[in-house]
Structures are given as C-alpha cells and as structure tokens.
Amino acid sequence: MPSYKAPVEDMMFLLRDVFRSDAVFAEMPAQTDTDCDTIESVLEEAGRFCSEILYPLNMTGDIEGCRLENGKVITPKGFAEAYKVFSEAGWGGLSASPDYGGQGLPRTVQILVDEMLSASNLSFGLFPGLTRGACETIEAHATEDLKNLYLPKMIAGIWTGAMALTESNAGSDLGLLKTSAKPRDDGSFTVTGTKIFISSGDHDMAENVIHLVLARLPDAPAGTKGISLFLCPKFLVSEEGTPGAPNNISVGALEHKMGIHAQPTCVMNYDGCQGWLVGAPHRGLAAMFTMMNAERLFVGVQGLGVADASYQTAVTYARERLQGRTPGATVTSPIIDHPDVRRMLLSMRAFTEAGRALTLFTALEMDREKFHPDPEIRRAATGLVALLTPVIKAALTDFGFEATVLGQQVLGGHGYIREWGQEQVVRDARIAMIYEGTNGIQAQDLVLRKLTLDDGQPVVRLFGLIRKTLDEAEPVPALASVRHAVQNALAHLESVTKRLTSGDLSSAEERNAAAVDYLRLFALTCFGWLWLRMAHAQTEAGISENGNKPAGKLATAQFFADRILPQTASLAVQIGAGSASVMAPDAGQF
Amino acid sequence: MKTILVPVKMVLDANVRPRVRADETGVDLTGMRLSINPFCEIAVEEAVRLKEAGHAEDIVVVSIGPAKAQDTLRQALAMGADRALHIQTDDSPEPLAIAKLLRAVVEQEKPDLVILGKQAVDDDCNQTGQMLASLLDWPQATFASAVSVDGDRLRVTREIDAGLQILSLPLPAVVTTDLRLNEPRHCALPNIMKARKKPLTITSPSDYGVDTTRRLTILSVRPPAGRKAGIRVSSAAELVGDLRQAGVL
Numbered sequence: 001m002p003s004y005k006a007p008v009e010d011m012m013f014l015l016r017d018v019f020r021s022d023a024v025f026a027e028m029p030a031q032t033d034t035d036c037d038t039i040e041s042v043l044e045e046a047g048r049f050c051s052e053i054l055y056p057l058n059m060t061g062d063i064e065g066c067r068l069e070n071g072k073v074i075t076p077k078g079f080a081e082a083y084k085v086f087s088e089a090g091w092g093g094l095s096a097s098p099d100y101g102g103q104g105l106p107r108t109v110q111i112l113v114d115e116m117l118s119a120s121n122l123s124f125g126l127f128p129g130l131t132r133g134a135c136e137t138i139e140a141h142a143t144e145d146l147k148n149l150y151l152p153k154m155i156a157g158i159w160t161g162a163m164a165l166t167e168s169n170a171g172s173d174l175g176l177l178k179t180s181a182k183p184r185d186d187g188s189f190t191v192t193g194t195k196i197f198i199s200s201g202d203h204d205m206a207e208n209v210i211h212l213v214l215a216r217l218p219d220a221p222a223g224t225k226g227i228s229l230f231l232c233p234k235f236l237v238s239e240e241g242t243p244g245a246p247n248n249i250s251v252g253a254l255e256h257k258m259g260i261h262a263q264p265t266c267v268m269n270y271d272g273c274q275g276w277l278v279g280a281p282h283r284g285l286a287a288m289f290t291m292m293n294a295e296r297l298f299v300g301v302q303g304l305g306v307a308d309a310s311y312q313t314a315v316t317y318a319r320e321r322l323q324g325r326t327p328g329a330t331v332t333s334p335i336i337d338h339p340d341v342r343r344m345l346l347s348m349r350a351f352t353e354a355g356r357a358l359t360l361f362t363a364l365e366m367d368r369e370k371f372h373p374d375p376e377i378r379r380a381a382t383g384l385v386a387l388l389t390p391v392i393k394a395a396l397t398d399f400g401f402e403a404t405v406l407g408q409q410v411l412g413g414h415g416y417i418r419e420w421g422q423e424q425v426v427r428d429a430r431i432a433m434i435y436e437g438t439n440g441i442q443a444q445d446l447v448l449r450k451l452t453l454d455d456g457q458p459v460v461r462l463f464g465l466i467r468k469t470l471d472e473a474e475p476v477p478a479l480a481s482v483r484h485a486v487q488n489a490l491a492h493l494e495s496v497t498k499r500l501t502s503g504d505l506s507s508a509e510e511r512n513a514a515a516v517d518y519l520r521l522f523a524l525t526c527f528g529w530l531w532l533r534m535a536h537a538q539t540e541a542g543i544s545e546n547g548n549k550p551a552g553k554l555a556t557a558q559f560f561a562d563r564i565l566p567q568t569a570s571l572a573v574q575i576g577a578g579s580a581s582v583m584a585p586d587a588g589q590f
Numbered sequence: 591m592k593t594i595l596v597p598v599k600m601v602l603d604a605n606v607r608p609r610v611r612a613d614e615t616g617v618d619l620t621g622m623r624l625s626i627n628p629f630c631e632i633a634v635e636e637a638v639r640l641k642e643a644g645h646a647e648d649i650v651v652v653s654i655g656p657a658k659a660q661d662t663l664r665q666a667l668a669m670g671a672d673r674a675l676h677i678q679t680d681d682s683p684e685p686l687a688i689a690k691l692l693r694a695v696v697e698q699e700k701p702d703l704v705i706l707g708k709q710a711v712d713d714d715c716n717q718t719g720q721m722l723a724s725l726l727d728w729p730q731a732t733f734a735s736a737v738s739v740d741g742d743r744l745r746v747t748r749e750i751d752a753g754l755q756i757l758s759l760p761l762p763a764v765v766t767t768d769l770r771l772n773e774p775r776h777c778a779l780p781n782i783m784k785a786r787k788k789p790l791t792i793t794s795p796s797d798y799g800v801d802t803t804r805r806l807t808i809l810s811v812r813p814p815a816g817r818k819a820g821i822r823v824s825s826a827a828e829l830v831g832d833l834r835q836a837g838v839l
C-alpha cells in the first residue's frame with residue numbers, strides 16, 4: 001500500500017555534507033544555535049507528524065472534498081482535528097518571528113518541512129503555507145497595532161491567512177483589477193469587490209480567516225501602480241483580540257477543480273467589508289511581492305514533494321510486483337529489475353534529489369539575505385535568490401508533474417485507478433505549474449528581468465559557482481564522466497544566455513519565444529551541477545555507494561549525466577532556431 | 591512521588607532492515623538509522639503522563655551507550671522529561687552490568703519509581719528491569735499494560751498468557767512497559783527546541799565502579815538462511831508422505 005516517509009537522511013546529507021550548513025549558520029548571530037543535530041530532531045518529528053497524521057488524510061480528503069453548506073465551507077473529515085494538533089504542536093510558527101511567538105528557525109528548515117507537508121498532503125499544507133505568507137507580509141508592511149493584534153494568533157494557527165489577488169478579469173495581469181477601497185472616518189477602509197481562486201478562502205478549521213486583499217483607492221492611478229493592500233478579517237476583531245461580528249465577507253462559490261480537492265478554493269465576495277491598509281497607498285503589489293520569492297520557493301517545493309511521494313509509492317510497488325522475466329531469470333522478476341522501469345524510477349529520483357538540492361541552496365541564500373551581518377554577502381544573496389526563484393518555481397513543478405506521471409506509469413493500470421493514490425498525485429501536482437504565476441510567466445521573469453538584473457551579476461556569479469564545482473571535481477577520477485557532461489551543459493547554457501542577453505536572440509519577441517525552453521535548459525544545468533556536488537560530497541564523506549541512505553549518489557549522478565543532461569544540447573538547438581516558426585502563422589490560422 | 595527514573599536505550603530503527611557484519615560478529619550499525627527503543631519510548635510517555643497528572647515532579651532519563659545515544663535522550667527531553675544522564679560507553683554492556691549501573695543511579699537520584707521498557711528490540715533480552723528490582727530488593731511489575739496511582743501504592747495491569755493480572759505495589763518499585771500501555775505523543779516544536787537546552791550530564795561506567803566487561807562470548811551472528819526452492823508433488827498422498835518423512839505430521 002502507499003506510504004510516505006520523510007527523506008530525512010537525504011535532507012541531512014545535503015545539509016551536513018553538501019552545503020555544510022553548520023558553518024553557514026554559525027556566521028549568522030540569530031541562527032548560531034541552528035546546528036544539524038537540532039535540525040535533524042525537528043525534521044524527524046515533522047516527518048513523523050506528516051507520515052502518521054497528514055498522509056492518511058490525503059486520499060480520504062481527495063475523495064470527500066470540501067463542500068459549501070449555507071454559505072459555510074466544510075473541510076473533509078479529520079482536517080480540522082489534524083490542523084488543531086498541527087497548530088498546538090507549534091508547527092505553524094516554525095520560521096515565524098520570535099517577537100510574535102514563532103520559533104525563528106531559518107527558511108532552510110521551513111522549506112524542508114514544507115516539502116514533507118506537500119508530499120504527505122498538499123491540500124493541507126496550503127493552509128499553514130498561506131498563513132505564513134500572510135504573516136510575513138503583515139510583519140514587513142503593517143502598522144505595529146495590526147501586527148500586535150493579528151500576528152500572534154495567526155502564528156499560533158488559531159487564525160489562518162488568505163491572499164486575495166486574482167479577479168475574473170485580472171490574473172497574470174493584476175493591473176486590471178477592479179476591487180475598490182474607500183476611506184472611512186476612523187482611518188480604516190470599506191473594501192468592495194469579488195475575487196476568484198482564493199485558496200483557504202473560508203473553512204471550518206480555525207476561528208477566523210484573515211484576508212489580504214488587493215484593491216484600488218479612489219485616487220489610484222491606473223495599472224499596477226494604483227493597487228493597495230488591505231487586511232480584512234472574516235470576523236471583526238476587538239481590541240483585546242477576540243473575533244466578534246461578521247465582516248460582510250462571504251463565499252460566492254467553491255471552485256470545482258482537477259485536484260487538491262481538500263483545499264477550499266473560493267470565489268470570495270467582499271461586500272463593503274472593513275479593511276485596514278497594509279503598507280503605503282498604491283504600493284500594495286510591492287508589499288505583496290516582498291513575500292513572493294518565499295511563496296514561489298514554497299510552490300516549487302510542492303512539485304518536489306508530490307514527486308517524492310509518487311516515487312516512494314512507485315518504488316514500493318516495483319519491488320513487489322512480479323511480471324515477466326529479466327534475461328537469465330528462472331522465476332518471475334519484480335518489475336524493478338526491468339531496465340525500462342528502472343529508467344522511470346531513476347528519472348524521478350534524479351529529479352527529486354537535485355531539485356531538493358537546488359531548493360536548499362536557494363533557501364540558504366535566503367537565510368543569508370535575511371540574517372547575515374555582512375551587507376555585501378546579503379546583497380549577493382539577494383541577487384542569487386532573485387535569479388533562482390523563477391527557475392525553482394517553474395522547473396520543480398514542471399519536472400515534478402512529469403515525475404508523478406512516471407510514478408503513475410510504473411504502476412500500469414494500478415496507477416490509473418484510485419487505490420494506490422498515484423492518480424491523485426498527478427492531479428494534485430498539476431496546480432503548482434499554474435498558480436503563483438504560471439510557469440510561462442516564471443520563464444518570462446527569468447529571461448526578461450532576472451538575466452539582466454544588476455547588470456547580469458547574479459547569473460555570472462552562478463556560472464562561476466558551477467565552474468568552481470567543476471574545478472574541485474577535476475582531480476577525482478570517479479567523477480570524470482559526470483563532470484564532463486556538466487561542463488558540456490554549462491557550455492550550452494552560457495552560449496544561449498549570451499545570445500539572449502546581447503546576441504541575435506535578444507529582441508523582446510525572441511526572448512519571449514525562447515523563455516520556457518531556456519528555463520528548462522537553465523534548470524537541467526543546475527541539476528547537473530548539484531549532482532556533481534552531491535557525488536563529490538558522498539565520496540569525500542566516505543559514505544558507501546551501495547549502503548543504506550544516503551547512498552547511491554554517484555550512480556544517480558551518472559544516470560542523470562548519461563540519460564537526462566544531454567537534453568541541454570537539443571534545447572540549445574531548439575532555442576537557437578528562434579521565434580520565426582512560432583510567429584509565422586497569423587492568429588486566424590489557429 | 592517526587593522523582594521517576596526512566597532508563598532508555600538507543601537501538602537500530604525498527605523500520606530499517608538489519609544487516610549482519612561481514613565478519614559475523616554482530617549487526618552492522620555504521621551509518622544506520624538509530625532510534626529510541628519503542629518500549630523505552632512508551633516508558634517515557636508513561637512517566638510524562640504521571641507527571642502531567644500531578645503524581646510526580648521530576649523525570650530523569652538515563653541512557654547507557656555511545657555518544658549518539660544523546661539523540662535518544664534529547665527526544666525523551668522533548669517528550670517532557672526534565673533532566674538527562676548519559677553514561678557514555680562504546681562497549682555494549684550486558685543486562686546485569688546495565689542493572690548495576692542503574693542501581694548506582696537509583697542510589698544517587700533516589701527515585702520513587704523506575705519505569706523502563708520490558709525489552710529492547712535489538713537483543714530482546716528482557717532482563718534489565720527484573721535484575722534491577724532484585725539488586726534493589728524492590729517490588730516489580732513487568733509487562734505493564736496499565737498503570738495508575740492508588741494512594742501511596744501503584745496499581746499495575748500486566749499482560750500474561752492467561753489474560754490480565756492486576757497487581758498493587760508499594761513504592762518505590764520497578765515497572766516494565768508492554769506495547770499497549772500507551773501511544774507515545776508527537777513532540778511539539780517548542781518542546782524540541784527547549785529540549786536542546788535542558789540539562790544533560792555525561793558520566794562513564796567507571797564513575798560508578800561498575801565493570802562492564804562482557805561475560806558472554808558471541809560465537810557468530812548470521813542472517814536467517816534464505817528460503818530454499820520448493821518441489822512439486824504429483825498427488826496429495828505424496829505430499830502427506832513427504833510431510834511424514836520430514837517429521838512435521
């Protein structure tokens with residue numbers, strides 16, 4: 001039967017042996033206590049919670065789904081109880097500020113726990129994930145009064161958060177949104193409008209829902225420069241922090257979706273509800289974007305988590321399922337012995353481990369950005385995070401979805417029926433490619449903005465880090481062939497990057513047409529780089545290649561280098577072909 | 591009761607498939623996932639519940655083993671124990687040596703109750719609790735499936751072959767836990783963080799004058815023999831005949 005076990009050994013291998021996180025955190029005064037032993041005990045317990053409490057609710061939640069009764073959303077059986085246990089155990093406050101009751105652990109630890117939440121129950125994980133996003137926005141931009149009134153209860157999980165951005169006519173282009181906010185005499189505002197696709201918009205798991213709503217003030221300029229951010233609670237909160245009267249916020253409908261059925265995605269009506277301004281007038285989008293990097297990292301990790309859950313089930317099944325004989329076998333073989341099944345399993349693993357490594361690399365940079373005392377190091381970290389955020393969001397959810405399809409394929413017909421949970425994972429994985437900025441938008445962000453950010457310094461810096469790993473691996477004969485493959489991939493990436501930034505592909509139309517393929521080329525090269533680092537670290541740490549976890553890095557690195565990384569060559573050719581054939585047919589010919 | 595002492599052991603994680611060392615001297619633990627023995631975890635949980643119910647003030651956990659055993663102690667502290675004692679040794683002492691060490695700890699800490707797992711899942715000895723009770727000349731109740739405080743006595747339900755047996759013991763006493771005594775809690779994150787800062791004292795067996803030299807010699811440790819191929823019989827009579835010949839019928 002399907003089961004999920006958090007890959008704590010692999011996570012700790014990355015922290016201890018690949019990224020040496022003890023030394024990284026030792027440089028940050030607020031994080032000197034965050035040693036690997038502490039992180040491991042946190043991850044062990046988080047993993048236990050996810051396997052034992054959240055994973056068993058994943059399939060039942062999918063089957064039952066959320067429902068709307070008399071204007072109230074009812075979540076599937078067991079969710080409210082699990083959320084209570086989750087909150088009382090303090091998991092919602094893991095990386096939250098200690099000033100408001102959080103534990104103040106770094107993003108690096110948060111993102112690993114987010115992976116476990118996503119793997120065990122994506123629908124559930126969105127509740128604390130969105131609450132955290134709302135808390136970070138409030139903490140960065142709201143007044144002291146609002147922070148003191150709302151943050152402690154949100155961090156404790158007693159109230160949850162929702163982010164209300166999208167409207168029926170304003171999706172990727174938020175500049176088109178129409179929701180209005182009119183000032184009241186007491187300094188608050190009256191917010192009116194309808195939002196769609198609001199995750200955790202309403203539910204029965206907590207006593208209040210705090211909506212962060214994008215709206216326009218009466219004097220707002222048109223477009224994205226005229227959007228402000230408002231905090232609108234479902235129930236108005238007294239000065240003592242007790243929820244009281246309803247605030248004219250109602251659920252218009254529950255969206256019927258392909259996946260994440262246990263997550264209430266709502267149409268929300270704000271019918272003249274009372275709201276409070278968060279941040280400066282007309283600067284709402286900027287306020288929202290302060291937490292966008294973190295949210296996009298979180299969504300990327302959702303793709304990674306579901307892929308790992310699918311992988312674990314596929315491996316279990318492939319070991320048990322007896323079909324056909326491999327050459328030379330005298331009895332029926334477990335399908336894990338068949339080369340094609342191994343290809344699928346290794347493709348999944350090669351992605352999840354490299355994806356996790358890229359996530360951790362970026363999360364450590366986010367922690368440097370927030371906690372490091374040296375402004376130069378903080379600045380460099382900001383650049384790398386900005387560069388890698390769209391790559392992680394899009395690549396981890398694209399490859400993550402592809403991995404869940406492979407995980408379904410390994411099970412054949414049993415992957416298509418409900419019993420093993422593989423079809424649910426495929427459906428659930430799909431949303432992460434779409435929300436929080438579609439993957440197409442992410443690719444545009446990478447190519448149009450991030451490559452040229454700070455005169456291109458971040459990308460130069462990243463390529464430098466890849467080259468450093470190549471140099472360090474040079475004296476190790478066992479790494480020679482992986483190293484060679486990564487070197488080739490980097491050459492393709494550098495050449496295409498040059499053409500996109502200053503060469504024959506640098507027009508807006510060429511870059512737009514190349515973006516998605518370029519992001520994939522970028523991500524594959526990063527994965528190759530990190531596989532080389534992991535294989536090298538395993539050799540240096542003296543971890544046996546054939547032992548228990550975290551073993552087998554060299555073989556998987558070799559598989560990635562032999563069977564996946566060559567895609568960088570064809571991607572370079574595709575991109576090099578330019579936009580001509582994309583733009584040739586006119587719109588009427590479609 | 592004032593103090594409860596809970597001895598805990600670190601073992602190969604119950605979910606890991608054990609592998610025998612190539613030289614057949616024992617199970618290979620290098621790089622393997624190690625965890626608190628499940629019966630010991632139940633003992634810690636029971637002690638914490640007794641404290642939460644107001645029956646005890648102070649829970650001391652003790653582990654005898656290599657440096658890594660401190661992870662086990664930290665977990666017990668995160669569950670709610672107050673203090674930890676690590677008697678550090680890379681030998682793996684036999685139950686009698688462990689019991690002698692625990693007697694010394696009891697003399698130091700003067701607990702009203704020692705509660706420990708009925709056995710460890712690595713060697714399945716099921717001896718330490720009984721030996722400790724004998725050495726201390728304290729009453730004992732093994733294989734506990736329910737524990738309650740009854741005035742100044744302890745009421746313990748034991749799982750025995752014929753059913754359940756209920757004992758009433760004066761304190762101080764030794765209790766060993768069975769699987770169904772309780773279900774250990776999920777640790778809260780703030781408690782995991784606090785556990786890092788709770789007191790943990792490190793000593794060694796020689797501090798208690800206990801000789802931990804092993805008295806038994808392990809000749810060899812081998813994995814179970816692999817399953818042999820079966821044979822096909824042509825009739826039920828032949829099957830019965832073969833089974834008779836094999837002495838199983």
